[in-house]
Amino acid sequence: MTIENGGGDVLVSARGLKVHFPVRSKGLRRRQVGAVRAVDGVDLDIRRGETLGLVGESGCGKSTLGNALLRLVEPTAGTVTFDGTDVTALDRRGLRSLRRRAVMVFQDPYASLDPRIPVGRTVAEPLEVHGLHPGAQARAARVAELLELVGLDPGVAGRYPHEFSGGQRQRIGIARALAGEPDFVVCDEAIASLDVSVQAQVLNLLRRLQRQLGLTYLFVSHDLAAVRHVSDRIAVMYLGSVVEVGTAAQVAGRPRHPYTRALLSAVPVPSPGAERGRERIVLRGDVPSAAAVPSGCRFRTRCPDVFEPCPVVAPALADRGDGQLAACHLHGVVGERVPADVAEAGRLP
Amino acid sequence: MSAQTPQPAPQPAREGARQPVLSVRDLRVRMGTPRGVAEIVNGLDYDVHPGETVAVVGESGSGKSVSVMALMGLLPRTATVTGTAEFEGRDLVGMSDAQLRTVRGNGISMVFQDPMTSLNPVLTVGRQITEGLLAHGDLPKRAATERAAELLGEVGFPDPRGALDRYPHQLSGGMRQRVMIAIALAGRPRLLIADEATTALDVTVQAQILELVARLQAEHGTGVIWITHDLGVVAGIADRVLVMYGGRCVEDGVVDDVFDAPAHPYTRGLLGALPARLGPELDAEEPPELVTIPGTPPLPTDLPPGCVFWPRCPVRSDPRCEREQPPLLEVSRPQVGGRPAGLPHRAATWCSEGRP
């Protein structure tokens, strides 16, 4: 079964994607004794020109998935297709051209820029690597253009990263990502380290750039409100697997999977009135280790609605005809009754 | 600036009329740096009553963390702290290290942001909790261990006795933060200071911790200062809120007043910058542009002479904005039976918008 629904030209797609990290025994022989199943069988389509939000809590594998789509992490199994080409089968040259067309914006703007290199040269790196805009003058002109594009003064190209604030550094990181005119951008927690008012600036910038340049985004974040704001569709991950996908309004407004509902109910809303009248679904315990995934449904150990089939059969992502998919045995039963109160709580007065 | 507004009679938001557990007046922190004198905190006034949660919100560099580090005497020696901070009648500012040690962890406890680095990785959880108990009280060791297990049970460990022998790396982030809270509670504090205590945690874990703190607070009547940048958390837990910018309190009041009718342009900007809608109402429409505050906060070494927010303010119009510091003045005050009751909603702005 595929996740594809409602048509649209697919740019990036993953099928049965797994990324397992081996766990080795201590000592000399270092035998493999297990695996951390960071990404464990993900099917996902990202359509050209859309923003797909990927949410989940730390350790759920969302960042690893983003990295695997760009082959910055080698997948253990499954395929990734980018614009019709199988990314997992690319040779060195093919990989290089992928690196130009599919890029990443990183979380920490303080760590993602080389402190010893002027920011102009950081932005120029993709140009040098891919031989774009040859010649010192052409390159300088392109760098100036890029800096201007992200709202910085082109005159700052000779400055070093520490002379900039977090928001400005993130703009520089975005300029670097866009230098090679990519089609696909993975934003990996790109606003997580920024102050609220700066987050808003960067979110607005990302949306403006998408409109201007026709970019496709995978917006990886733990911040549901931000994901809701920027995404066309949202995928929710739990313990290495996608548990729910749908349009932003569907997932954030009428969640079907019990995990999505718990996640939404836990997001604090900046309105004291709404907060007081709100019912929280507080999940029990901790997320199980990705090295020891529960049998059947992986959410069953914390699920408030767990019943007989859950420990036995792993539920598949199922569509109920409206394009909103959830991997839950109760899908269709619970989906009917719950969303109203959650949605109520999440709305601003 | 605070001198113009005498503090109202202490009247806690939800407890009965009791003395405040902490009373801060005109707190200032200065630090010499090669770039000049940094004015990090510039005149804070607030009270914390038993059982009450006061949230201090602001972005990085607003001075919110420094302001509480100053109370606890945790700032480097290059810092100068002035003003008063009376905790149960004793002024914390100017206390000697020895006197502060009797207060720290005993009367006032602190929980920090990063539960990964706040715990000592080579000591068991049990050792780290009993350490505080043995240092302050005159409990025998066995009783201290007993009490530690009790505390772990109180903060929600399913197997408190087993947890005593665990090492921090064996626990999840949420569990580590629970241990930190257990350590903070060990001395039965009357005031708990949480400095971005849930910022590093996932939202579902954050929900657990917030619930835990609220429960413990209700049981013990602890006063809480909650420092955060997350306005959602503030809305959920605070009775009163104090918005900091450039080391000053730009707005304070009961949380509903501040969120429902923010009077300071900065507070309005901050609330507008949040992508907050999670409901289903946006089905087809394009979400709106977020409100942004242009520019960056001022450096503490280079504060503007007038309103601290003036250089970034979208509505500055009053000629005084640029030159004169606006005092923290009352915007509104809850009325009960025609007479003012409760704490006022105050803002430090020349801006007339939002004033009655």
Next chain:
Amino acid sequence: MSAAADAPARGRALTAEVPRWRVTLGLLARTPTAAAAALVLLTVVLVALFDDQLAPAGPNDVDVQARLQGPSAEHPFGTDDLGRDVLSRVLLGAQVSLRVGLVAVGISLVVGTLVGTLAGFYGRWVDSLLMRLMDVLFAFPALLLAIAVLAVLGPGATNAMIAIGITYTPVFARVSRAAVLGVREQVYVRASRSVGASDARLLLRHVLPNAAPPILVQTSVSLAFAVLAEAALSFAGLGIQPPAPSWGGMLASGRGFLEQAWWMAVFPGLAIFLLVLSFNLLGDGLRDVLDPQQRSAMEAGRRRIRSRGKAEAAADARGAA
């Protein structure tokens, strides 16, 4: 920290108008200790180049009549047990000591950093293989290793340099591996890889420059040890062959006469001390000046308050933020 970037006109930018190396030299010249160190090193180099013209006497002009004479107008540094002029020998020894230090450390710096960088960057079996090899070298006492190498190669100045170079290689391998391991995991290296940069580019552009400070410090420390190691080898008769003058050799032979003729050991010792100290101070200065953040702090510090230390300045700025 951020405000500077908001107003590009404010503060002097290190832009393309002034070449980087000239800015670096300029800043270095304004760091008093580093400038003094550079001056001393320059003097040593000049002495080494023009020692024939400078030395008042030949290095091996033996005058047994005037043996073990204290400093005087005729022999400012005194004479040794064979009546040779100590000043002349110190001047002529400069070349030897400098060459041994630079060449030996040069060998270990290049080989050790290469090994350590490859081991740290590629990890896995490359790391295991290279570093176990280094561990084997490291396990021998340094001097024993050098003597063993010299036993194979035969005594002499060139072979001494090679022997000392081999001895210090594992130290550089370890220091650079540790530094590279730290830098390799930095997000900016991943970011550069994500836009398609090759391994060579990652290494040369991002990893090595950022791993350089500890290697630089190790270099200045090792220079000191190399000069002293040469002394030990010469003392054992395996290094510079007498009667050719070297500071190490002079120090070694002067030791036997400490009570009768302190000047025999003290003056070459002072020369070694000055050389080593200068290497260290220059290394520290270079490290600071090459760090963009320190650099800005230095510039800001100079602009505002001249008296305070730069490290403290940076720490304060971070604390305040």
